[in-house]
Amino acid sequence: MSSELPTWKEIPIAGTILEPGNSVKYKTGDWRTFRPVIDQEKCVRCLFCWAYCPDAAVKIVEKPYRTQSGREYQFSVEIDYDYCKGCGICANECPAKAIQMVEEVK
Amino acid sequence: MMPEVRWRRLPLNANYAVAHAVKDSDVDVVAAYPITPQTTVVEKISEFIANGELDAEMIHVESEHSALSACVGASAAGARVFTATAAQGLELMHEILHIASGLRLPIVMTIATRALSAPISIWCDYSDVMNARDASWVTMFVSSAQEAYDSVIQAFKIAEHPDVLLPVMVAYDGFIMSHTYEPVLVAEDPAPIREFIPKRRDRIVLDPEKPVTMGPIAMPEWYYEIKYQQVEAMKNAYRVVKETIDEFAKRFGRRYPVVETYRLEDAEIGILTYGAIYGTLREAIDIMRSKGMKVGAIKLRLWRPFPYEEVLQAIKHLKLLIVADRAISYGARIAGPVALEIMSLLLYESERPEVMSVVIGIGQRTVTEEDFEQIAKLGAKWLEEKRIPRETIYWGVRGVTYA
Amino acid sequence: MPERYYKSLRDLPKEEYLASGHRLCAGCAAGTIIRHLLKVAGPNTIVVTATGCLEVATTPYPLTAWRVPWIHVAFENAASVASGVEAAIKALQRKGLIDPSKRINIIAIGGDGGTYDIGFQALSGMLERGHKVMYLLYDNEAYMNTGIQRSGGTPQFAWTTTTPAGRVWKGKHQPKKPISDIVAAHRIPYVATANPAYVLDMVNKFRRALEVEGPSFVHVIQPCPTGWRFDPSKSIEIAKLATETGMWINWELDHGEFRVTVPVPKRKHVKHYIRAQGRFRHLTDEDIEKIQEYINKEVERINKLVGKEVIGPLAE
Structure with a gap:
């Protein structure tokens, strides 16, 4: 394994990391045992889940949505399962009870 | 042909000679804490800044630990930085000595060497600087106030060399040199000194235009290689010190061989x-x-x-x-x-x-x-x-x- | 009321400068706090972080979660390093070596260990010297990075691995050190306490802290599922309870003017906060009453300071 890693010459000086935010290469979605599932019908787009998420794993996406009762939203809120650790803060804080924690099955 | 350098002959002790070198090197940030017998270095630099003879930020830190920590921050942000200490101060800095070199920051520090407590002694020996032996700093011992002045200037050139990028320590006897006066030639005009050590902009610094992460945590499969870089940097320093001695002698006419x-x-x-x-x-x-x-x-x-x-x-x-x-x-x-x-x-x-x-x-x-x-x-x-x-x-x- | 730069969550920048993929525990509110700090600060920012959970979890070589320039030096010196960064930027801008027109935020971040305890001297020095640095304290009330040891920020009676609950001990003996009051005694332009459950209050304080000339300090409570012993989904709920019970009061001191920014008209009994956490499991109702008395006194002191009842009486 170690032979595939860069040599001392190839590593930038002092181990300084030159690529900002490259932690995205590490998918923390594996940590999850329960996954949050957003019910777009119930979601009121309050953004609490987006604001509270410690992992920036709740995304505001430009997907207009029209509920069955006719309410129109310019955007939707989605979970980024690559990074969501399944902590459940979003579901716990959702004032509309629009997020369910569903057990992961592998 | 370079213009001839005009020198001023001043009666200076090694501390004042160092302060003159810091001024002539156009240092950007100084962070230091007073300790006998180093104190007058900081006093003299403060005077230079107070009189507008040196344009630098002086950080009057609350300890030597913070002195070197502030130097690390300033150097990481791209400034040319200087500090000075002795004995207990160097001991208090010890943790950061290793970090300054580990982060490969070209900080220059002078030591007016002093015996370590206990019993407390403000007088000279080299037990302080010897304790810093394995901190990966290029370390020079100098024997005259003139050599102290010249060595601080050389120190910046060595430290900032892209093949080195290690901090440099210049040590001289506390009291015996820090407080005794000798005639010292200092540059009449700092321009030739500053030309000798131009400010380089070629190392990695904390810059919002190019965000980097300095000082991450290195797991066992990474740490060794990063530390080995310092081994190689020290080898390079051996060469660069000698080249700098030659260049300095050629430009300014004074030579201090490594031995x-x-x-x-x-x-x-x-x-x-x-x-x-x-x-x-x-x-x-x-x-x-x-x-x-x-x-x-x-x-x-x-x-x-x-x-x-x-x-x-x-x-x-x-x-x-x-x-x-x-x-x-x-x-x-x-x-x-x-x-x-x-x-x-x-x-x-x-x-x-x-x-x-x-x-x-x-x-x-x-x-x-x-x-x-x-x-x-x-x-x-x-x-x-x-x-x-x-x-x-x-x-x-x-x-x-x-x- | 505090300056309202952000009136709703929709006003917050969408950019993320703390990238996903960091390794903070699931439910760690430090992620929430730092995300918002960086949203407010934006890209023209340099961050110094003390040794701690945040530092370790965000920068396991060769990966970093930071999208702004960032440096870690040691545990006790984030404030000193930030002082150096600030001085360097000042000097280099004055000498024209870097763009003098650019305003660069300098932020130092420390946990409770790195702020209350080992980093306190460096912090005091930085405040006294007046560096234009914002210091953020994320307070999870123990040395979580080394495995939940007591710090000066640990509240009284909390279990930690070095203040275990046994036949003789009932967790930590001493109350929490009033760090923000001590910082305020330095008479710096801006000091505030904040809570990630109250995001808008928190981000407005971050913005103000970055705006003032001179040092600023924002102290944020950071519930820690691992060390406080609760389910990760409860981080924000517990943070909210801290304020609803008066255990944590959100205030700011802006150029000497003191305000409670999140008034609590009716206070909940502290047992709601205490019983939600495993670290207080060993406490009897009697012990909890002692904490309640302590809070009552603190609430009285705060109300007196404000000159009216901003934190109301016990209601449930």
Whole structure:
């Protein structure tokens, strides 16, 4: 394994990391045992889940949505399962009870 | 053809000489805390800034730990930085010494060397700087105020060299040099000095235009390679120090070799030391020579990286090398740090002098020409009797005698 | 009321400068706090972080979660390093070596260990010298990075691995050190306490802290599922309870003017906060009453300071 890693010459000086935010290469979605599932019908787009998420794993996406009762939203809120650790803060804080924690099955 | 440099001859102690060098090097940030016998360096730099002679930020930190920490921050942000300390201050910095070098920051620091507590002593020896041996700082010992001035300027050139990027420490005797005045040539106009050490913009710094992460956590599969880079940087520093000495000599006419010798060519016994005491040693050599003794002197100017080639070259013809150290490695059979270093080098040489380790001048115990003469005579006697001591001689301690 | 730069969550920048993929525990509110700090600060920012959970979890070589320039030096010196960064930027801008027109935020971040305890001297020095640095304290009330040891920020009676609950001990003996009051005594332009459950209050304080000339300090409570012993989904709920019970009061001191920014008209009994966490499991109702008394006194002191009842009486 170690032979595939860069040599001392190839590593930038002092181990300084030159690529900002490259932690995205590490998918923390594996940590999850329960996954949050957003019910777009119930979601009121309050953004609490987006604001509270410690992992920036709740995304505001430009997907207009029209509920069955006719309410129109310019955007939707989605979970980024690559990074969501399944902590459940979003579901716990959702004032509309629009997020369910569903057990992961592998 | 470069314009001729005009010099001003000023009566300065080593502390003031250093302050002049800092000013002439156009340092951007100084962070320092007062400690005897370094204090007047910081006072003089403050004066230069207060009078507009140096445009720099002075951070009046609340401790030496913060002094070096602030230097790390400032250097990481791309500034040319300087600090100075001694003894307890250097000890308090110790943690950050390793981080400054580990982050590869070209910080320059001067040390007015001083004995360590306890008992508390404000007087000179080299136990403070010797304790910093393994911190991966390029380390120089200088012997005059002029050399201190010139070495600080050289230090910036060495530290900032892209093949080095290590911090540099310039050490000189507390009180013996920090508080005694000598005539020193300082640049009339700092421009030629600043041209000699132009501000480089080629290293990685904290810059919002190019965000980097400095000082991450390195797991076992990464740490070793990153530390090995420092091993290579030190090797490069050995070359760059010598190149800088040559360039400096060419430009400014003053040369300080990594190892200096005096009347050594035909000597049978050589005495090696460092710092201000080298002056006393040279006087002693003249006295001994006048009495027909075949003795010579060696001054070690560069401590890290250790100039093994030059040291071996200088000492290989000797019958006896006496290493006069000014620090004690307690519990070691050979307790002089430089003696120990040289003995390890000689292990690989088939032709080698006998080595005698002597500790002198601890806590600024006076060392005279007479002391060196007696040590040399004792060494000559023991050499003839083939009984060079296998452990360090503690010269000048009441209650300890040698015959 | 505090300056309202952000009136709703929709006003917050969408950019993320703390990238996903960091390794903070699931439910760690430090992620929430730092995300918002960086949203407010934006890209023209340099961050110094003390040793701690945040530092370790965000920068395991060769990966970093930071999208702004970032440096870690040691545990006790984030404030000193930030002082150096600030001085360097000042000097380099004055000398024209970097763009003098650019305003660069300098932020130092420390946990409770790195702020209350080992880093306190460096912090005090930085405040006294008046560096234009914002210091963020994320307070999870113990040395979580080394495995939940007591710090000066640990509240009284909390279990930690070095203040275990046993036949003789009932968790930590001493109350929490009033760090923000001590910082305020330095008479710096801006000091605030904040809570990630009250995001808008928190981000407005971050913005103000970055705006003032001179040092600023924002102290944020950071519930820690691992060390406080609760389910990760409860981080924000517990943070909210801290304020609803008066255990944590959100205030600011802006150029000497003191305000409670999140008034609590009716206070919940502290047992709701205490009983939600495993670290207080060993406490009897009697012990909890002692904490309640302590809070009552603190609430009285705060109300007196404000000159009216901003934190109301116990209601449930």
